[in-house]
Amino acid sequence: MPLYLNEDQQMLHDSAAEFMKGEAPVSHLREFRDKKCKDGFSHALWKQFAQMGFTGILIGEDEGGLGLGHVEAGVVLEEIGRNLTPSPFLTTAVAGVEALNAGGKALRDKYFPGIIAGETVLALAIDENSKHRPDQISMAATREGNGFKLDGKKQFVVQGGSADMLIVAARTSGAAGDDKGLTLFAVDANAAGVSRDSARLVDSAMAAHVQFDGVTVDADAVIGEVDDGDTVLRRLLNAGRSGAAAETLGVGAGAMDITVDYVKGRSQFGALIGSFQALQHRIAHLYSEMEIARATVLKAQQMLDEGSSKADLMVSVAKAKAGKATALSVKEGVQMHGGVGMTDEYDIGLYMKRDRALQEFMGDVNYHTNLVAEMHGY
Amino acid sequence: MSDLETFRAETAAWLEANCPPEMREPMTGEEDAVWGGRNPTYKPGQKEWLDIMAAKGWTVPDWPKEYGGGGLSREETKILGQEMARLKCRSPLSSFGIWMLGPALLHFGTEAQKKHFLPPIARGEIRWCQGYSEPGSGSDLASLQTSAIDKGDHFLVNGQKIWTSYADKADWIFCLTRTDKNEKHKGITFMLFDMARKGVTTKPIELISGASAFCETFFDDVKVPKEYGEGVSSVVYEVNKGWDVAKYLLGHERSMISDQGGSTGGSLGAKFADQIGRDTMGRLDDPMLRAELADMDIELLAFRAMAERFGDTFKAGLCHPAQPNMMKYAGTEINKRRHELIMAAGGSDVLEWESDASNGGMTARSWLRTKANSIEGGTSEVMLNVISKQILRLPGA
Numbered sequence: 001m002p003l004y005l006n007e008d009q010q011m012l013h014d015s016a017a018e019f020m021k022g023e024a025p026v027s028h029l030r031e032f033r034d035k036k037c038k039d040g041f042s043h044a045l046w047k048q049f050a051q052m053g054f055t056g057i058l059i060g061e062d063e064g065g066l067g068l069g070h071v072e073a074g075v076v077l078e079e080i081g082r083n084l085t086p087s088p089f090l091t092t093a094v095a096g097v098e099a100l101n102a103g104g105k106a107l108r109d110k111y112f113p114g115i116i117a118g119e120t121v122l123a124l125a126i127d128e129n130s131k132h133r134p135d136q137i138s139m140a141a142t143r144e145g146n147g148f149k150l151d152g153k154k155q156f157v158v159q160g161g162s163a164d165m166l167i168v169a170a171r172t173s174g175a176a177g178d179d180k181g182l183t184l185f186a187v188d189a190n191a192a193g194v195s196r197d198s199a200r201l202v203d204s205a206m207a208a209h210v211q212f213d214g215v216t217v218d219a220d221a222v223i224g225e226v227d228d229g230d231t232v233l234r235r236l237l238n239a240g241r242s243g244a245a246a247e248t249l250g251v252g253a254g255a256m257d258i259t260v261d262y263v264k265g266r267s268q269f270g271a272l273i274g275s276f277q278a279l280q281h282r283i284a285h286l287y288s289e290m291e292i293a294r295a296t297v298l299k300a301q302q303m304l305d306e307g308s309s310k311a312d313l314m315v316s317v318a319k320a321k322a323g324k325a326t327a328l329s330v331k332e333g334v335q336m337h338g339g340v341g342m343t344d345e346y347d348i349g350l351y352m353k354r355d356r357a358l359q360e361f362m363g364d365v366n367y368h369t370n371l372v373a374e375m376h377g378y
Numbered sequence: 379m380s381d382l383e384t385f386r387a388e389t390a391a392w393l394e395a396n397c398p399p400e401m402r403e404p405m406t407g408e409e410d411a412v413w414g415g416r417n418p419t420y421k422p423g424q425k426e427w428l429d430i431m432a433a434k435g436w437t438v439p440d441w442p443k444e445y446g447g448g449g450l451s452r453e454e455t456k457i458l459g460q461e462m463a464r465l466k467c468r469s470p471l472s473s474f475g476i477w478m479l480g481p482a483l484l485h486f487g488t489e490a491q492k493k494h495f496l497p498p499i500a501r502g503e504i505r506w507c508q509g510y511s512e513p514g515s516g517s518d519l520a521s522l523q524t525s526a527i528d529k530g531d532h533f534l535v536n537g538q539k540i541w542t543s544y545a546d547k548a549d550w551i552f553c554l555t556r557t558d559k560n561e562k563h564k565g566i567t568f569m570l571f572d573m574a575r576k577g578v579t580t581k582p583i584e585l586i587s588g589a590s591a592f593c594e595t596f597f598d599d600v601k602v603p604k605e606y607g608e609g610v611s612s613v614v615y616e617v618n619k620g621w622d623v624a625k626y627l628l629g630h631e632r633s634m635i636s637d638q639g640g641s642t643g644g645s646l647g648a649k650f651a652d653q654i655g656r657d658t659m660g661r662l663d664d665p666m667l668r669a670e671l672a673d674m675d676i677e678l679l680a681f682r683a684m685a686e687r688f689g690d691t692f693k694a695g696l697c698h699p700a701q702p703n704m705m706k707y708a709g710t711e712i713n714k715r716r717h718e719l720i721m722a723a724g725g726s727d728v729l730e731w732e733s734d735a736s737n738g739g740m741t742a743r744s745w746l747r748t749k750a751n752s753i754e755g756g757t758s759e760v761m762l763n764v765i766s767k768q769i770l771r772l773p774g775a
Contacts, residue, residue, distance in 0.1 A: 281762040296684070
């Protein structure tokens with residue numbers, strides 16, 4: 001498979017680009033931020049996502065979705081990133097759906113119709129500390145009657161406050177650090193014992209601290225197999241990480257584009273600042289980094305779609321490389337905008353904020369760099 | 379089976395049957411490369427492999443058959459490359475004629491020039507070198523001064539080239555000369571002549587890494603005929619239009635050099651962990667070095683994906699024409715970083731310059747040699763200028 005978008009993927013790109021730019025550009029993010037929306041995104045826009053077919057992108061055709069892959073999900077996510085569009089797409093339609101794809105039919109039948117219709121929102125309750133460390137999950141799920149009782153807390157549950165269902169990773173056996181013993185649950189967000197405390201993040205998204213106090217769930221809430229949640233979690237994380245990398249790429253590309261435009265229009269010392277070599281070389285270097293990140297992200301997505309055994313490695317490489325390139329893009333962007341880069345009026349700062357949140361989502365550059373070393377046996 | 383699958387199966391079978399066992403051993407150094415030419419040196423299996431591949435046209439698989447090529451399609455050429463890599467078959471021929479002059483002749487040459495010059499390149503009979511840089515013309519190549527004066531039936535060439543790789547071993551040179559002193563870019567001519575002509579002398583250059591393939595090349599009243607037989611001009615394209623050929627060729631050279639980052643082997647971490655030591659978790663017990671090595675793994679895997687994407691988009695005509703400059707920049711910079719890391723991880727062992735244990739200081743010499751990566755074939759700074767101007771369209775650059 002050549003490492004560029006095929007004709008169908010290019011068409012999807014064109015329609016996603018037109019859609020985001022038309023329906024949810026940066027001004028849309030500002031609107032939701034400024035009216036202090038408690039959800040942090042527009043339910044009407046989520047319906048439009050559904051009408052475009054985006055919400056069912058990873059759901060099989062026989063189940064009413066588009067039956068497409070990670071490359072296509074990434075195509076949509078890049079445009080989300082480029083326009084800083086607030087939506088539950090990454091958590092619900094990409095990572096959440098991929099977790100459910102790894103589980104049984106009953107749960108898919110229960111949740112997929114609502115996701116396809118743009119009515120259901122999922123959130124991911126994975127992290128327990130300020131840094132992403134899924135290998136250290138300690139939240140307990142103890143057997144009780146026909147089901148389980150959940151106790152513990154999660155944080156950085158993006159859109160957790162407005163979610164209908166939470167995908168919760170908890171321990172049914174073993175201790176933090178063990179490979180086996182995790183189980184993933186589909187938990188009704190309004191179940192008794194679930195309390196959600198939402199906060200607005202730096203990028204204006206809403207994320208919740210979620211407390212589980214003796215929350216009881218039936219056995220049929222288990223996604224996949226008991227004690228083998230690692231299998232489901234890996235699929236969820238691979239989808240979420242490659243998706244986040246694609247969104248990050250869009251953020252970096254968008255930031256680079258507006259910065260290039262800015263230096264082509266701003267004059268100082270009687271010359272356009274874009275004519276100064278001191279800036280040109282830095283922008284050209286940034287271009288190179290963004291191009292490499294783009295190739296890396298696409299490669300990871302293709303490997304996931306092919307079911308390659310080395311996809312895990314490439315997903316970590318993609319999350320790290322996209323993170324590094326985009327961090328450079330937003331930092332150079334603010335600096336090259338000069339004083340106006342510090343103002344809320346200009347968009348470049350919003351790109352910096354979104355990048356910061358995406359860096360932390362499902363593992364930052366350091367986390368994935370460490371994973372790459374481990375996967376290489378050192 | 380599709381035609382391409384059939385081709386793959388047949389190619390694999392042919393390679394299995396015809397590639398000498400010595401030519402399926404990994405290359406151990408530069409001396410294992412086959413350059414051909416009038417005074418070739420061959421190790422066992424090399425000549426046999428060159429001849430049988432040349433007979434099939436597979437030293438230049440994608441060139442037309444009438445010029446000594448294999449006439450393969452883009453897909454078939456890719457499959458041949460993949461099968462050679464899979465079966466660990468060495469490249470039968472290293473050649474500036476194949477990599478540089480050939481593409482320029484195929485694009486700019488006359489039919490007579492192609493028929494005259496290309497088949498001996500494909501067969502490895504004539505070894506070429508490139509006369510571009512001069513002592514006073516490095517990054518500003520178009521300021522070159524080596525003069526070629528029209529004397530009726532010949533040009534009289536005087537001047538000096540530098541960084542001429544293997545000039546002391548080459549049979550012919552493709553050379554940029556100045557044919558109009560009143561013009562800069564429009565006064566340059568791309569010409570071909572025999573290094574055995576009277577007045578051509580070469581002198582090898584010693585580098586910080588030691589002996590090198592680079593030479594200084596001197597032209598002292600060299601007579602270059604205007605024609606080598608009927609219709610075979612010594613000038614490619616036209617007099618004073620050599621810069622167009624040079625630019626085209628530089629693009630090729632940059633995309634070739636840019637492959638370096640993509641083919642520099644795998645992860646270094648496990649090897650150095652074994653060498654330096656591991657903690658109780660099995661991790662390399664120098665955490666800062668471990669972090670640097672892992673970062674390099676990420677950069678290398680990322681660049682490998684970039685090289686694959688560049689190759690795919692280049693062949694499909696989808697990449698920006700100036701993209702080879704980005705590849706050259708990124709590929710050479712990462713290769714330099716990688717060798718810095720190899721030196722840091724190798725510690726005092728790799729400081730040895732003259733010892734059997736260090737194979738004559740190979741690690742240190744390789745590290746020093748990589749410093750030229752971002753200078754030769756256009757400096758990183760020139761690459762960034764080109765990206766700024768041609769891709770990003772920044773003003774006044």
